[in-house]
Amino acid sequence: MLAQGLATAYLSLIVLLPLAALVWHAAGGGVDDFRAAVTDPQAVSALRLTLVASVAVALINAVMGTIVAWILVRDRFPGQSIVNVLVDLPFALPTIVAGLTLLTLYGPTSPVNVDVAFSRTAVLLALLFVTLPFVIRTVQPVLLELDREMEEAAASLGAGSFQIFRRIILPNLFPAILSGVALAFARAIGEFGALVLITGNLPFETEVASVYIFGRIESGDPRSAAAVSVVLLLITFLALLLIGALRRRVTRHDAVA
Amino acid sequence: MTRLRRYALRFIGLGYLGVLLAAPVGLVFQRAFQDGFGAAWDAVTTPAAKHALVVTLIIAAIAVPANTIFGIVCAIAIVRHRFPGKNVVNVIVDLPLALSPIVVGLAFLLLFGTDGWLADLPFDVVFALPGMVLATIFVSLPFVVREVVPVLREIGTEQEQAAATLGAGGWQIFRRVTFPAIRWAVAYGVVLTTARALGEFGAISVVSGRLIGKTESLTLHVEERYQSFDYVGAYAASVLLAMLAIATLVAMTVFRPKEETR
Numbered sequence: 001m002l003a004q005g006l007a008t009a010y011l012s013l014i015v016l017l018p019l020a021a022l023v024w025h026a027a028g029g030g031v032d033d034f035r036a037a038v039t040d041p042q043a044v045s046a047l048r049l050t051l052v053a054s055v056a057v058a059l060i061n062a063v064m065g066t067i068v069a070w071i072l073v074r075d076r077f078p079g080q081s082i083v084n085v086l087v088d089l090p091f092a093l094p095t096i097v098a099g100l101t102l103l104t105l106y107g108p109t110s111p112v113n114v115d116v117a118f119s120r121t122a123v124l125l126a127l128l129f130v131t132l133p134f135v136i137r138t139v140q141p142v143l144l145e146l147d148r149e150m151e152e153a154a155a156s157l158g159a160g161s162f163q164i165f166r167r168i169i170l171p172n173l174f175p176a177i178l179s180g181v182a183l184a185f186a187r188a189i190g191e192f193g194a195l196v197l198i199t200g201n202l203p204f205e206t207e208v209a210s211v212y213i214f215g216r217i218e219s220g221d222p223r224s225a226a227a228v229s230v231v232l233l234l235i236t237f238l239a240l241l242l243i244g245a246l247r248r249r250v251t252r253h254d255a256v257a
Numbered sequence: 258m259t260r261l262r263r264y265a266l267r268f269i270g271l272g273y274l275g276v277l278l279a280a281p282v283g284l285v286f287q288r289a290f291q292d293g294f295g296a297a298w299d300a301v302t303t304p305a306a307k308h309a310l311v312v313t314l315i316i317a318a319i320a321v322p323a324n325t326i327f328g329i330v331c332a333i334a335i336v337r338h339r340f341p342g343k344n345v346v347n348v349i350v351d352l353p354l355a356l357s358p359i360v361v362g363l364a365f366l367l368l369f370g371t372d373g374w375l376a377d378l379p380f381d382v383v384f385a386l387p388g389m390v391l392a393t394i395f396v397s398l399p400f401v402v403r404e405v406v407p408v409l410r411e412i413g414t415e416q417e418q419a420a421a422t423l424g425a426g427g428w429q430i431f432r433r434v435t436f437p438a439i440r441w442a443v444a445y446g447v448v449l450t451t452a453r454a455l456g457e458f459g460a461i462s463v464v465s466g467r468l469i470g471k472t473e474s475l476t477l478h479v480e481e482r483y484q485s486f487d488y489v490g491a492y493a494a495s496v497l498l499a500m501l502a503i504a505t506l507v508a509m510t511v512f513r514p515k516e517e518t519r
Contacts, residue, residue: 004340007331011349014395018364021374025367064273071270075263083271085506089278091449092502092509094456096476097495100483101281104288104492111284129277161259190357192459193476197483210357210459217363217463226367229360236355240348 019233026226037227045204046212047231049123053208054188057127058181065135065184066177072136073143090132095193098129103198118200123208126194131187135180142176179246186239189232282499289492300482300493308470309478309494315386316461316474317454320393324450328401329443333435335402336409353398361395362463384466389474392460397453401446408442409435445512452505456498 026034037043071077072084090098102125104110107117116122146169154164192210199206201215209232216225289297300306334340335347353361369375369382382388416438420430436443458476465472473481475494482490 003330004334004338007327007334008346010327010331011346014391014398015349015352017374018361018368018391018395021368022360022364024374025372064270067266068270068274071267075267077267077271083274085510086274086278088506088509089282089502092452092456092505093282094458094476094479094498094502096458096479097285097456097498097502100479100491100495101285105281105284125277129281132274132277161262186355190355190360192357192359196480210359213357213359213363214459214463217359217366222363222367222370225363229357229363232357232360236352236357237348240351240355243351244348 022226022229022233025223026230029223033223034227034230037224038231040224042203042207043209043212043224043228046207046209047228049120049207050189050209050232051235053120053123053127054185057124057131057188058185060124060128061131061135061184062177062181065132065180066139066173069136069139069143073140087133087136090130095130095191096197099126099194099197102126102129102194107198117198118202118206120206122198122200123195123206126198127188127191130191130194131184134184134187135177138176138180138183139173142173146172175246175249179243182239182243182246186236186243189235189239285492285495285499289489289496292489296489297493297496300487300490301497303490305470305473306475306478306490306494309473309475310497312386312389312473313455313475316390316393316457317451319390320397320454321447321450323394324398325401325443325447327398328446328450329405329436329439331402332405332409332439335406337414350399350402353396358392358396358457358459359463362392362460365392365395365460365464383464384468385472388464389461389472392464393454393457396457396460397450400449400453401443404442404446404449405439408439412438441512445509448505448508448512452502455501 026037029037068087072080072087093101102122103117105112106114106122106125108115116125150168151164154168155161159167190210191208192214195201195208195211196214199208199211201207201211203212207215209228213225213228213232216222216228301310331346331350335343335350365388366383367373369378369388375382380387382391412435416434417430420434425433456476457474458480461474462477462480465474465477467473467477467481469481475498479491479494479498482488482494
């Protein structure tokens with residue numbers, strides 16, 4: 001009784017009350033103001049870029065994350081345990097530092113003459129950096145548990161290695177890949193710190209939703225900032241519901257197996 | 258053929274990590290120390306930098322214990338009790354993981370700002386330390402809960418029931434039976450919470466007003482130095498934060514739940 005009372009009170013004070021204030025302010029100007037704020041061409045462009053970039057980043061993560069998880073589990077090479085620890089660095093490194101490190105190597109002062117700063121490539125690069133661990137960390141444990149005997153049986157029955165990957169390994173990894181991809185997507189939707197320095201925040205070009213909202217706050221227009229925030233909040237909420245459904249599916253899958 | 262494929266995968270995987278992660282982070286260390294160790298040391302010991310470090314540490318010192326206690330209590334409520342709206346609580350706990358920190362900052366700004374419901378408190382929240390602490394608590398809230406919930410589920414209630422039949426009270430059961438079973442999960446959650454609290458940027462960037470020498474945290478200091486073209490200052494403060502991140506990684510490796518390291 002006490003536990004759920006305390007937990008609910010804390011959640012209500014820290015999370016729900018501020019979000020309620022946000023929704024209240026977003027609705028304060030009436031339906032027309034809200035609609036005007038979220039259909040502003042610059043806001044629409046920022047929201048669209050956020051969604052498209054997050055989907056692209058999630059898909060790249062699906063492939064690269066699976067490859068990295070694979071070499072961490074199935075391969076043996078010197079320094080493997082250090083690589084395994086380093087993979088978590090994007091979780092621990094402050095996002096503003098992440099953005100600065102990318103800008104240093106891939107910006108105007110690049111020592112290797114690769115300058116992608118203030119372009120959409122920079123948006124992708126920053127989002128790939130902060131979402132790097134998700135797919136790796138969801139696929140790795142499943143790959144560890146995967147029974148090698150199934151693969152050996154398939155090989156003895158004459159399956160080629162591509163066939164084994166497609167028919168045996170991929171179906172087993174798929175739920176984990178999907179849940180990692182969903183987490184990466186959710187993270188990418190809200191990213192701010194890694195993007196501010198390297199994207200240049202150019203409206204209609206490299207400005208994502210978080211940066212657009214920040215710009216509205218700075219220009220003293222909290223009402224449209226709140227309106228676009230509510231849209232972003234809804235997208236986040238849907239992404240989380242999806243992750244919850246996936247997680248339940250994955251655990252049920254485990255229970256059956 | 259198999260060996261060729263293995264080398265190809267290794268090359269792609271490690272190349273990706275090198276280009277995206279190792280090379281950029283390594284270069285920042287090099288840039289921070291390119292004018293010598295002394296210059297970097299001077300840059301992180303200016304009064305503004307030292308104050309920013311203190312602000313960051315104060316925020317973490319409040320946010321981490323608050324979320325640790327809440328995390329344990331909330332995990333117990335989620336796993337051990339049935340109550341209406343439990344699924345809603347589950348989703349709300351995850352919300353800070355994904356919600357844009359700018360939205361979080363704005364929400365606090367609107368709650369405690371001039372037109373907010375709680376505008377007339379006797380002390381300043383927005384553009385002051387309390388707002389920064391609250392925003393940091395918000396963004397670092399889920400980690401302890403999420404680490405403790407699966408462990409609590411796994412250990413079951415048999416031992417707790419046995420203790421209860423032997424006459425142990427609720428607090429005694431928690432201290433002697435439940436807590437020893439979940440303490441590594443709590444420790445891992447605390448490490449993640451600390452990393453998030455030290456590194457928060459977006460939310461406190463909105464609620465703090467970025468008053469240099471007053472409400473500037475170390476992450477805000479990095480950006481402010483960079484925008485003022487003091488690159489050594491920005492890189493030196495970044496390296497300080499990166500070293501805290503690496504210490505976090507080491508702690509994570511120590512505390513990681515066993516099933517993940519196997």
